[in-house]
Amino acid sequence: MKNVIVGQSGGPTAVINSSLLGVYKTAKDRGADVVYGMVHGIKGLLDRDIVDLSSQIKNDLDMDLLKRTPSSFLGSCRYKLPDLEGNEATYEEIFKILKEYEIYAFFYIGGNDSMDTIKKLSDYGEKIKSPIRFMGVPKTIDNDLAITDHTPGYGSAAKYIAATTKEIIRDGLVYDYPVVSIIEVMGRNAGWLTAATALSAGEDCEGVDMIFLPERVFDLDYFLEKVGDLYKQKRSVVIAVSEGVKVADGRYVCELADHVDYVDAFGHKQLAGTARFLAGKVAEKYGVKTRAIELSSLQRCAAHITSRIDVTEAFNAGGSAVMAAFEGMSGKVITLKRVSEDPYMCITEPADVHFIANVEKKVPDEWINKDGTNIEEPLVHYIRPLIQSEITPLWVDGLPRHLILQK
Amino acid sequence: MKNVIVGQSGGPTAVINSSLLGVYKTAKDRGADVVYGMVHGIKGLLDRDIVDLSSQIKNDLDMDLLKRTPSSFLGSCRYKLPDLEGNEATYEEIFKILKEYEIYAFFYIGGNDSMDTIKKLSDYGEKIKSPIRFMGVPKTIDNDLAITDHTPGYGSAAKYIAATTKEIIRDGLVYDYPVVSIIEVMGRNAGWLTAATALSAGEDCEGVDMIFLPERVFDLDYFLEKVGDLYKQKRSVVIAVSEGVKVADGRYVCELADHVDYVDAFGHKQLAGTARFLAGKVAEKYGVKTRAIELSSLQRCAAHITSRIDVTEAFNAGGSAVMAAFEGMSGKVITLKRVSEDPYMCITEPADVHFIANVEKKVPDEWINKDGTNIEEPLVHYIRPLIQSEITPLWVDGLPRHLILQK
Numbered sequence: 114m115k116n117v118i119v120g121q122s123g124g125p126t127a128v129i130n131s132s133l134l135g136v137y138k139t140a141k142d143r144g145a146d147v148v149y150g151m152v153h154g155i156k157g158l159l160d161r162d163i164v165d166l167s168s169q170i171k172n173d174l175d176m177d178l179l180k181r182t183p184s185s186f187l188g189s190c191r192y193k194l195p196d197l198e199g200n201e202a203t204y205e206e207i208f209k210i211l212k213e214y215e216i217y218a219f220f221y222i223g224g225n226d227s228m229d230t231i232k233k234l235s236d237y238g239e240k241i242k243s244p245i246r247f248m249g250v251p252k253t254i255d256n257d258l259a260i261t262d263h264t265p266g267y268g269s270a271a272k273y274i275a276a277t278t279k280e281i282i283r284d285g286l287v288y289d290y291p292v293v294s295i296i297e298v299m300g301r302n303a304g305w306l307t308a309a310t311a312l313s314a315g316e317d318c319e320g321v322d323m324i325f326l327p328e329r330v331f332d333l334d335y336f337l338e339k340v341g342d343l344y345k346q347k348r349s350v351v352i353a354v355s356e357g358v359k360v361a362d363g364r365y366v367c368e369l370a371d372h373v374d375y376v377d378a379f380g381h382k383q384l385a386g387t388a389r390f391l392a393g394k395v396a397e398k399y400g401v402k403t404r405a406i407e408l409s410s411l412q413r414c415a416a417h418i419t420s421r422i423d424v425t426e427a428f429n430a431g432g433s434a435v436m437a438a439f440e441g442m443s444g445k446v447i448t449l450k451r452v453s454e455d456p457y458m459c460i461t462e463p464a465d466v467h468f469i470a471n472v473e474k475k476v477p478d479e480w481i482n483k484d485g486t487n488i489e490e491p492l493v494h495y496i497r498p499l500i501q502s503e504i505t506p507l508w509v510d511g512l513p514r515h516l517i518l519q520k
Numbered sequence: 521m522k523n524v525i526v527g528q529s530g531g532p533t534a535v536i537n538s539s540l541l542g543v544y545k546t547a548k549d550r551g552a553d554v555v556y557g558m559v560h561g562i563k564g565l566l567d568r569d570i571v572d573l574s575s576q577i578k579n580d581l582d583m584d585l586l587k588r589t590p591s592s593f594l595g596s597c598r599y600k601l602p603d604l605e606g607n608e609a610t611y612e613e614i615f616k617i618l619k620e621y622e623i624y625a626f627f628y629i630g631g632n633d634s635m636d637t638i639k640k641l642s643d644y645g646e647k648i649k650s651p652i653r654f655m656g657v658p659k660t661i662d663n664d665l666a667i668t669d670h671t672p673g674y675g676s677a678a679k680y681i682a683a684t685t686k687e688i689i690r691d692g693l694v695y696d697y698p699v700v701s702i703i704e705v706m707g708r709n710a711g712w713l714t715a716a717t718a719l720s721a722g723e724d725c726e727g728v729d730m731i732f733l734p735e736r737v738f739d740l741d742y743f744l745e746k747v748g749d750l751y752k753q754k755r756s757v758v759i760a761v762s763e764g765v766k767v768a769d770g771r772y773v774c775e776l777a778d779h780v781d782y783v784d785a786f787g788h789k790q791l792a793g794t795a796r797f798l799a800g801k802v803a804e805k806y807g808v809k810t811r812a813i814e815l816s817s818l819q820r821c822a823a824h825i826t827s828r829i830d831v832t833e834a835f836n837a838g839g840s841a842v843m844a845a846f847e848g849m850s851g852k853v854i855t856l857k858r859v860s861e862d863p864y865m866c867i868t869e870p871a872d873v874h875f876i877a878n879v880e881k882k883v884p885d886e887w888i889n890k891d892g893t894n895i896e897e898p899l900v901h902y903i904r905p906l907i908q909s910e911i912t913p914l915w916v917d918g919l920p921r922h923l924i925l926q927k
Contacts, residue, residue, distance in 0.1 A: 125694045153696040184690040191695070276824055276919050283591040283922060284821035287532045288598070289560040294817075317922045389793075406816045410701075414691035417683055417825055420918065500918035511827070511907035512683050515690060515724045 115144060115217045117435070119166075120151035120158065121185035121252075122192075122223035122230070126266030127273075127416040128427040129252050130179050130186045130516075132222045135431025136250065137166050138176065140218075143439055149214060152518070154190035154221075155230055158210060159203075169519060178516035180424060181506055183416035186518060193226050194233045204237045211245055218246040218438040222431065224253035224264075225471055228446055232466045235444030246438040249446035249466050250430050254413045256305035259472035260464050261448035265430050266413075268423030268499035271309035273415045274298060274408060275500060278313040278321060278353065281406060285349035293340060293350045293395050294404040296321070297388035299412055301357040304328050304476045306412065308488045309496055310353035322350050327357035328476050329485035331366055333394070339486060340395050356387050366390060417513045421502035426459060433461035457498035522551060522624045524842070526573075527558035527565065528592035528659075529599075529630035529637070533673030534680070534823040535834040536659050537586050537593045537923075539629045542838020543657065544573050545583065547625075550846055556621060559925070561597035561628075562637055565617060566610075576926060585923035587831060588913055590823035593925060600633050601640045611644045618652055625653040625845040629838065631660035631671075632878055635853055639873045642851030653845040656853035656873050657837050661820045663712035666879035667871050668855035672837050673820075675830030675906035678716035680822045681705060681815060682907060685720040685728060685760065688813060692756035700747060700757045700802050701811040703728075704795035706819055708764040711735050711883045713819065715895045716903055717760035729757050734764035735883050736892035738773055740801065746893060747802050763794050773797060824920045828909035833866060840868035864905035 119136045121129055133150075140148050150169070152162040164187075170176060179186060195203060211219065219234065221227050228249045235247035251258050256267035278296060285294045298307040304326025314320025322343050325331060343350045358366045367386040392403035430447045437445055445463040452458050480492040506513035526543045528536055540557075547555050557576070559569040571594075577583055586593060602610060618626065626641065628634050635656045642654035658665050663674035685703060692701045705714040711733025721727025729750050732738060750757045765773045774793040799810035837854045844852055852870040859865050887899040913920035 125691055156696060182690070183687050184694045188696065189694045272918060277818060277822070279919060279922070280590050280821040280823060281817055283589070284532055284817050287591045287596045289563060289595065312919065315917065315919070317924050386796075404817060406818070407814060409813045410688055410691050410811060411684060411813070411818070414687040415684070416687060497918065502918070503915055505912070508910055510722065511679060511904065511909070512686060512719070512722070515686070517724050 116147045116149060116215045117145050117218045117220065118149040118151060118158070118163070118211070118214065118216050119220040119222065120154045121187045121189050122154040122221060122227040123189060123253065124224070124413060125184035125189060126252055126254050126413055127183045127269040127419045128266055128424050129222055130182050131424045131427035132250050132252060132265055132431035133186055134176055134179050135428035136220050136435055137170060139432035139435040143435060150187045153188040154192060155194065156190040156192040157188065159206060161210060163214065164518070164520065175516055178507060178514060180428070181416055181504060181513065182515040183414040186516065188518070191226070194230050197233065197237055207234065208238070208241070208243060216245055218248065218435070220248050220250060220431070220434050220438070222250040222252050224251070224255070224258065225473065228466055228469045229471055231446065232444070235466065238443065246441070246443040248434040248438045248442070249469070250434045251446060251448065251469070252427070254306060255300060255303055257303040257473045257475070259469050259474045261469070262451040262459065263449055263499060265423060265427035267305060268426070269419040270306055270412050271312065271496055272420045272500035273412055273418050274306060274309040275312035276418060277408065278310040278351070279318050282313060282318055282321070282349070282351050285351055289348070290402065291344045291348055291350070292402045292404060293344055293392070294352070294406060295388040295392050296351065296353045297356055297405070297407045298353055299408065300327060300355045302327055302473055302475065304355050307353050307355040308476060308492050311488050311493050312496060312500065321353050323352045323486045324488055325352070325354045325358050325485065326476055326481060326488070327355045327359065328478070329481060330361050331358040333360065333366070333369070336391070337394060337398055341399060344399065344401055354387055354391065358387060417506050419504045420500045421504050422499055424504050429461055433463070437463045523554045523556060523622045524552050524625045524627065525556040525558060525565070525570070525618070525621065525623050526627040526629065527561045528594045528596050529561040529628060529634040530596060530660065531631070531820060532591035532596060533659055533661050533820055534590045534676040534826045535673055535831050536629055537589050538831045538834035539657050539659060539672055539838035540593055541583055541586050542835035543627045543842055544577060546839035546842040550842060557594045560595040561599060562601065562614070563597040563599040564595065566613060568617065570621065571925070571927070582923055585914060585921060587835070588823055588911060588920065589922040590821040593923065595925070598633070601637050604640065604644055614641065615648070615650060623652055625655065625842070627655050627657060627838070627841050627845070629657040629659050631658070631662070631665065632880065635873055635876050636878055638853065639851070642873065645850065653848070653850035655841040655845045655850070656876070657841045658853060658855065658876070659834070661713060662707060662710055664710040664880050664882070666876050666881050668876070669858040669866065670856055670906060672830060672834035674712060675833070676826040677713055677819050678719065678903055679827045679907035680819055680825050681713060681716040682719035683825060684815065685717040685758070686725050689720060689725055689728070689756070689758050692758055696755070697809065698751045698755055698757070699809045699811060700751055700799070701759070701813060702795040702799050703758065703760045704763055704812070704814045705760055706815065707734060707762045709734055709880055709882065711762050714760050714762040715883060715899050718895050718900050719903055719907065728760050730759045730893045731895055732759070732761045732765050732892065733883055733888060733895070734762045734766065735885070736888060737768050738765040740767065740773070740776070743798070744801060744805055748806060751806065751808055761794055761798065765794060824913050826911050827907045828911050829906055831911050836868055840870070844870045
């Protein structure tokens with residue numbers, strides 16, 4: 114019996130299901146008997162909430178739909194495995210369930226926390242001399258994973274952000290009076306997504322005027338001064354700002370508002386509101402018309418506009434994880450390695466999961482301009498290949514069709 | 521000499537340039553010598569900011585790009601023509617300029633205010649026995665124009681909203697804990713756009729759970745009670761709410777917040793914030809995770825996802841205005857007339873502009889359910905044909921290419 118199991122974890126992306134398909138199809142092609150899916154990640158495994166993926170993905174059309182379905186097909190979780198010490202029971206339970214299902218290899222598609230899960234399970238597996246292989250498949254729109262050149266999910270989010278920014282810029286140019294538009298992009302600690310707004314610039318678009326990443330301290334007075342200069346020069350000013358920008362004392366910009374926004378059920382501060390706060394400040398200071406635009410969840414679930422490069426790499430990352438596991442590897446994560454800049458070529462490479470778990474990759478300082486108001490050209494060159502080519506949605510009755518979990 | 525002039529006015533849409541192309545191409549095909557464009561509408565005309573469209577639209581590729589370019593290619597304005605009495609000088613100036621350019625017919629693409637412009641100019645023209653023909657081409661994402669079955673621009677916005685809502689619903693289902701998502705849609709007084717979120721429902725999507733339109737009084741307590749019922753029954757609750765919903769005393773819901781949001785340079789209250797306010801109330805009352813998602817300008821400028829029906833009808837409206845003018849009509853607006861429900865068929869028909877100017881068409885009461893928490897099936901049937909089929913963007917270097925005004 115050669116059964117495998119796969120789960121998805123952390124925040125969804127537009128291509129996380131392409132990685133799922135990569136695991137499923139490659140495992141099947143290489144002789145796996147049953148490919149199981151954990152519903153809601155490791156938490157679903159512990160609850161024995163497990164499906165046979167063959168009952169979900171029944172034909173080629175299902176595969177093409179799965180590839181075009183945003184958000185995690187199997188559901189996700191934010192459950193972080195406890196450290197082994199003092200929690201042996203949890204690990205014993207997981208391995209008991211894996212034995213029950215005769216699992217040969219275990220795949221987990223996710224970000225930092227998910228790679229931590231792979232690390233812990235493979236460490237424990239090694240300790241108890243289990244033959245089960247544990248492999249991580251990277252995924253995150255945030256592009257903040259170490260070692261890998263970039264992460265599956267980032268390219269499509271970047272493409273959506275760049276295309277949308279281009280449309281917002283065009284929209285802002287329409288009137289004959291000045292408008293300052295502020296676009297808020299995801300990214301608590303890393304500015305990769307916000308940087309993607311720079312790709313809007315080209316022969317038919319002047320691009321954004323300023324870009325603020327969380328890697329640099331945000332200076333409100335300097336920001337207002339720069340906006341003041343800009344809106345006197347040009348009719349429409351468009352600025353991109355990361356939701357995670359902070360001022361010198363460590364507070365998030367949105368925390369500077371004189372009213373308290375709510376804290377969610379998990380005690381997380383609700384970060385959205387940075388653009389709104391800044392737009393208010395600009396309107397107050399200059400009496401100019403402003404717009405605050407939050408790209409919100411749309412940037413991670415807009416499967417109607419995905420990068421074919423990203424979809425293919427996401428699939429390949431899943432498939433490579435299976436290949437590596439079937440060749441006997443464990444405790445690895447599949448990374449993407451850019452082997453050529455121009456023409457762009459990228460291969461997968463397994464790496465020790467210990468080097469990726471719990472590390473956050475930020476935008477290098479030299480890719481941000483001196484006064485922190487824009488990014489440098491090499492960063493644009495880094496992102497551009499990742500947004501190339503398209504996957505057309507399968508349109509049914511006017512809307513993109515998705516594949517849904519049948520239970 | 522048979523010269524014509526065309527302008528665009530009011531808020532932009534994803535297909536307003538298809539109407540521009542309809543005017544341009546049909547006028548050229550019917551022997552117009554020069555097709556002029558007013559830059560920033562009637563205001564540009566008064567400033568003699570006028571371009572020869574042949575110098576902008578040079579070949580078939582330019583035409584196809586123009587069709588895919590969001591926001592008004594010629595720029596827009598919010599300038600409303602003053603009443604004739606006491607302002608004869610403005611009218612004399614306009615007609616003087618039209619004479620200078622040897623204008624035979626005048627086309628204006630816009631919403632309510634723009635149709636008011638056509639009404640005033642054709643009334644004045646009649647008075648002074650001018651031979652110039654004045655024709656209106658309707659456009660607005662809001663779908664709030666009288667007489668016409670629907671307005672060009674609405675179908676594409678509805679398609680974007682429905683597709684995006686579907687993706688947001690999928691995104692919300694991913695976790696194993698309850699989430700209440702509130703989507704805020706444009707529409708100050710009319711709920712047509714918000715109603716389009718209902719189209720997300722289908723074989724692969726459960727749709728939104730509640731829809732609140734500005735046509736009904738919003739009751740905050742009732743809303744919270746209903747949300748409380750819903751989130752106990754299902755993991756992910758998604759609610760669509762119009763930015764224009766008001767409570768019984770006439771205040772906008774977003775005005776109930778205890779902090780004051782800024783008023784823009786024109787004294788307009790900044791309406792955005794309704795979803796955010798409601799999400800805060802839900803989080804406060806139930807301690808549940810919430811998300812506030814504003815579709816903001818994206819819903820009117822997202823040309824990367826347009827309805828082919830809408831693009832075609834927008835083009836036809838422009839073309840029909842030219843046909844009608846060349847047949848001698850003036851003081852008319854082109855309306856869309858649905859001649860068959862199933863299969864959907866729609867034709868254009870000129871109507872007296874006096875019947876459309878300054879009238880606002882709202883969602884009929886019988887298309888909203890009894891307690892005002894959802895819409896009725898006939899409204900879905902009304903919208904569905906308008907979002908059918910697609911226009912694929914022309915992708916260049918990973919992004920949709922647009923045509924821009926060269927000056």
